[in-house]
Amino acid sequence: MGDGERPRIGAAMMISMLAEHRDWLIEGQRDVEIQDPVVADLLDGDWRSAARRGRDLLDGHRGRRGVHGPFDGLTLCSKDRRIQQVVADRLRQGIEFAAELGATHMVVHSPFLFFGGPFLPHSPAYDLGAQLDQARTVLEPALRAAADADCTLVVEGIFDKHPSPLLTLAASIDSPRLRLSVDVGHAFIGHQGGGPSPDAWVRAFGPLLEHVHLQDTDGLVDRHWAPGDGAINWFALFEAIGALSHRPRLILELKDRSAIPRGWRYLVERGLAS
Numbered sequence: 046m047g048d049g050e051r052p053r054i055g056a057a058m059m060i061s062m063l064a065e066h067r068d069w070l071i072e073g074q075r076d077v078e079i080q081d082p083v084v085a086d087l088l089d090g091d092w093r094s095a096a097r098r099g100r101d102l103l104d105g106h107r108g109r110r111g112v113h114g115p116f117d118g119l120t121l122c123s124k125d126r127r128i129q130q131v132v133a134d135r136l137r138q139g140i141e142f143a144a145e146l147g148a149t150h151m152v153v154h155s156p157f158l159f160f161g162g163p164f165l166p167h168s169p170a171y172d173l174g175a176q177l178d179q180a181r182t183v184l185e186p187a188l189r190a191a192a193d194a195d196c197t198l199v200v201e202g203i204f205d206k207h208p209s210p211l212l213t214l215a216a217s218i219d220s221p222r223l224r225l226s227v228d229v230g231h232a233f234i235g236h237q238g239g240g241p242s243p244d245a246w247v248r249a250f251g252p253l254l255e256h257v258h259l260q261d262t263d264g265l266v267d268r269h270w271a272p273g274d275g276a277i278n279w280f281a282l283f284e285a286i287g288a289l290s291h292r293p294r295l296i297l298e299l300k301d302r303s304a305i306p307r308g309w310r311y312l313v314e315r316g317l318a319s
Contacts, residue, residue, distance in 0.1 A: 051317065060098055063102040082114055112148045150255065154203050263275050
């Protein structure tokens, strides 16, 4: 990012909430993430109408659009071929939704349930090779679909205590359609157990960092509070983001979406964002 340029904040929400936040999104031409594809019943119903409704509500929006892909019960790492197919099919549906909406990123949850201490990441002794194979089996057809839809999959750290396994996954696939995502609340919880801080995750991912979920927490539970309500060091985080040579999507992902304006103002008033 250029000298003195403050990163612009966007937000994640359901289509039903777009009308409430539409003026803020469009006036600032902010990035937005639509989260309806996480609902399995929607994907089994008339999801095309929902995506078109979202697209209509975003008329005049020129910021980057994305979606949160389905994840409930859907692991990228399974030895069961039938489960692998179910997960691949759901990811394909998420990408189809993204294409209908005009979205260019889809969030996918990390496959890794971390073993060992935070500085002893997955290794061949703990099935890393097998898990990489399983994740590639599920992700490769999704990546082909993503390329056709001009969409990028961003793999979000969830239970991960260390960036190394996700960096290994990205290197093993080596696709321009697969990038990485930091959820700063998840990273902060891992940090309480000795893992790297959220800003260290940003620096570790570097040019592979395409997407950041912004939320605050006390480090005990995945709170998804507005920035300022928890204990995250926002100055350190935005210093790391500012050192990047590119502009990842910075998405407020709050449990209480009505707190989006308040969380945004907290960062703006401290000169961290716009």
